[in-house]
Amino acid sequence: MQKHELYRDKLTFADIVVQTRALFVAAYRELNARKLFWVALVLNALVIGAIAAIGIDETGISVFGYQLAIPGVTTKLFPDGKLYKVIISTVGVGFWLSWLSTILALLSTASMFPDLVTGGVDTMLSKPVGRTRLIVTKFTTGLLFTALQVSVFAVLAFLVLGVRGGVWEIGVFVVVPLMVVFFSYLFAVQAVVGLVTRSPIASVIVALLFWIFIFLIHAGEQFTLFGSTFSRLEIAGIEKKIASLQTEEAKSGLVLKLEDQRATDSNWQLAHGIFFAVKTVIPKTTETAGLVTRSLAVAADIGSEDEAEGDDENARRQRGFFRSQFVTERKLKAAIDEEMAKRPVWWVVGTSFAFECVVLLFGAWYFRRRDF
């Protein structure tokens, strides 16, 4: 009996490679056909071009050759291309890649999954490709958009740092994997909403709302962290003060204050606990973007703003919502930094990935059981 050349009992690794490569090539062609892809690419070049247009020497700073009257901004202040590193880190990554470029990427890839389930799904599912593999491969090809965009950004940034700043900084390429990871959190949500609703508009809106939700949770968590840390330090300060006082009369006022603060403290701890619990299970976009800027800062040997600021050892916190006679600015900042240091990279990326996996698993489960 002569068997057909495509006869298989089960798919081989080579078969899977053939299909996956075809899906990737088709995804590239899809991106290539989208105007927004090229618009984003040109914008990438413009952002880096604008950074490259800035010049700095021992006399001052210039833009497109025109000298700007900003006193003190010279190579003495920013030696070894440090100015370019700072701008690329803050504007290029912190603003362009983390916000605008991500929104463009979400818009560009919005129709990818709705198209899959409304257009050629019949033909695709009639081929020997598992539904889970199809979804995962399609999702991965979607990340191609960000990977290509950020790669172009990284190459141009590398060239600007080398040619204009005189520093060939290979560490700049760390933005590629980190920004792809960053985008993947939101893209996972967009993909699954696209699968379920079959609507590109709905998927973009939900992804953006989810991003805002993440941002609000992050802001809430940071605020309650500040409040709870302040409260903890305030209690410690009052207790210390009470211990140092000799007379009961002098102590009584502080004891009342201590009781008040303890009552408030439980609220702060509870609020922070809730925010932290929610934050633990959702993606940490801000922290992941922070990893990019932090790694660039490390690669570029840029000290953080906070470290540069510093403050007086004994200065009490007298500004903003949290004012105190017992808590110093430095102690508060150190305590918060200590708390933040307890959240390592694996926690930031790991829990975010866990969320992403759960979302994608739901998408795969939904896609597997759905009839078309």
Added chain:
Amino acid sequence: MVFGRVVDWLHVGTIWQRRPPYTPRPMNANAAIPTFDSDLANDLAIDLGGVTKTYSGRVQALQGVAMQVRRGEIFGLLGPNGAGKSTLVKIMTTIVRATTATGTILGAPVGHRPTLARIGYLPEHHRFPQYLTGRQCVEFFGAMSLMRRSARRTRAAEMLDVVGMAAWADRRVGTYSKGMQQRTGLAAALVNDPELVILDEPTDGVDPVGRREIRDVLLAMRDQGRTVFLNSHLLGEVEQVSDRVAIMLKGKVERSGSMSELTHDSRKWCVTIQGEAPVWSAEFGAVLGAVLGGVSSARDEGRSVIELKTDDLALVQGLIDRLRAQGIAIVGVRESRESLEDLFMRLVRDVDGRTKAVGAGNITGGR
């Protein structure tokens, strides 16, 4: 060519002002389709038993469908809208999951994924990626069917030539007319040199010339030993090319078999005579009465038609002899049988009547 003119009129002339007008090459049914040597001619390509599908726990789309399709035949699946034809086709191609299904497709259990590499499928209302060219599209689906690069390139070029799209193969699918997309879809369904080709309304949107060409391709595929499973609303089309057909109604296979098997019961002989039908002797009248379908008169021409529902040629000959003996002029004798369309309509009416009767009974019983 009509097809080309229709395409020009609809799309092409306005979209590609500077491009040459669409002049599809005729499909070359015999030229380039690779021949598949099958030693399994006597096997069943599709052998389904008890396929059921219930949507959302309520709607019973399929109610225990059993169906056998032999290798190397063209099998037509017919049925009105909502009969469950597309659901059945989608179950065979794993697009829809059956509630229960037993049976095999190309010898493998229903849903066996690797077997799909040997099946070609053209869905109804298919939509190919608009950003790909016709060639890229056909090659892409070749790759999804596990074909290696060199094989799929060669085969895609051949198939595009077969369906008359070679000249337009490097234009984007998004710029194709409906008929051109259908031709490209057919090429994509055939690119993997399939043993079983499942076509859902393959001539949808194709002009009469294109339909004829597609029909020729189907017949050529059968001649090459492939099995063609044809799902179509066009009864005449199915009747012309199918070796066997199945008629589905309300989620069940109501009838299946070859055309002669299906219309056997409706076979009759019509003897047209000049004047009125004679009065038969009691003996012959008794014999004739069992098969006499009726006597109709065409009064304006003074003729009558005697219908005999029988295969027995001796009986027909006997009737002719009697008529001649009585000096009655015989104008004509012809064999007649139901067309597929007549059969289909009769079955639909029967089942609808049955359903209504059951429904009425239920309502009455409920009171």
